[in-house]
Amino acid sequence: MIKKLAFAICLISIVSCDPSDDDGNNVTNNNFSYLPLNTNNSWDYDVKIGADSSVEGLTVSSVSGNEYTLTANPNPPSGIMTGILSSGTLRATAGKLIGNGTVDFGIQGLDNLTLEITDGILYDQNANPDTELYTTSGTSTQIIQAYDLDISYEITTVQLASVAQMNVNGTNYTDVIHSQLIINAAIGTVILVPIPLLSAQDVIVIDNYWAKDVGLIKSDTQLDYTLEDLSFLGAVLPVPQSASILTEQDLTAYSIN
Template sequence: MKLKFILAIAFVSTLFSCSSDDSNGNTPENDTTYLPLKTGNYWTYDVNGENVAERDSLYISKDTVINSKDYKRFETLNQPFGFFSNSLNKNGVRVSGNSVLLSGTAGLNLGDVFPIDLTLNDFVVFKENASNGEQLSSVSGIIEQDYQGYPLKLEYTMKSTSVESLPSFTSPNNDVYTDVKKVKTILNLKISSTVTIQGVPFPLVITIMNPQDVVVSYQYYAKNIGMVYANTTINYELQDLSSYGVTLPIPLTGSQLQEEFLDTYSID
């Protein structure tokens, strides 16, 4: 089954991203050598996965302002396929101290048919001096949306964690990088709905998906380059409600492994 992780595009349920495309003339004061934030910097990635062999071109387009703070706006030349390029596309990134913060919209599309989106505000995607195993950021919330007649309640938690620092790292495509830091990002999700079951005189609240880590992604950042390799697994399993006469409009299970390999880059 083909599964895409899609970020920062139009979704069925609209949440507000508090970003602006206009700069106030100021630029972010700080920078980090593990994700150099200069306008014009770009990275291209080969994206491999089930039924996917694509290429993403990610670049920093300009300065932008979100909640009166200065960010760098990331964009891609075309609709991206990879987790990392998707997560930055059309969003703002800034540095505060040794942390890289992301603000904007993020979304997950289960089975190419069921969209979920959420808003991130200064979510820490990377911290240069983090210790191994240190949690960098955590955000939880509830999204309520209607999908094909089902009123859904989505309870989510997204976390980022510093995994380890590597003096040397060899990517699965045999590219070698020095001074690399590994970060883990997890999205945990629970879905419930109110449904009418034959023979029951009142609506019932049922769990469609028990809490589970639907996205687990590892990103590798190399000093003076940026993100050089990402390994992302997307898995979900819904409850089989057929015995209640409820047929869900999406596949009960889905799984995908995706890899992103840095190909070319230009850093100022």
């Protein structure tokens, strides 16, 4: 009798318990969105790059099934994440935001270098923290000031721990998920012999914060790199020796239909 009673209590607890597990892991819930994508939904941002600042907007311009197109104003925008979201199409399915578009590599001296994202998961509201969502790699070659630069890269997105609340521009948002987009790159060239110009390192790290039923509320992009010291060769490189630049993109207003 005691065994039967214990089994019944256990069964009831399984059926009636909260859908999250004891470790607080996310569970499947697709009844809401962290980037609502109805036609004409819009978001306005302040973008700061060092001492420079600008204002830009994102608008859902078209919807076809579960595929969406966003437009940026101005175009091209200053915010890297605004550029990614408006550079192609988005798809929302099973709690995931999936993007097809491009990323501006963003190192001074590398002209018109864009990296492709194909079916890249930008966030997964049901993923556990520290889950890798997407990875892709490729190569590109550019000739800059007579230097033949061979660039290899890897783009990765990761779901990080959620944030209970976050204040952005004086507005408090609750139920915020945090995802990250990382670009790791290496650059080689030939100066008499093949040499590494940039050893493999995380050049761009984008931290994105998405609020439930609101959208992207904050995106911080950190650009950091240091080239190899080739001064002993007497070469004048076409890319600055190092850089550390923070781009802050903060939501100021939004309209959700």
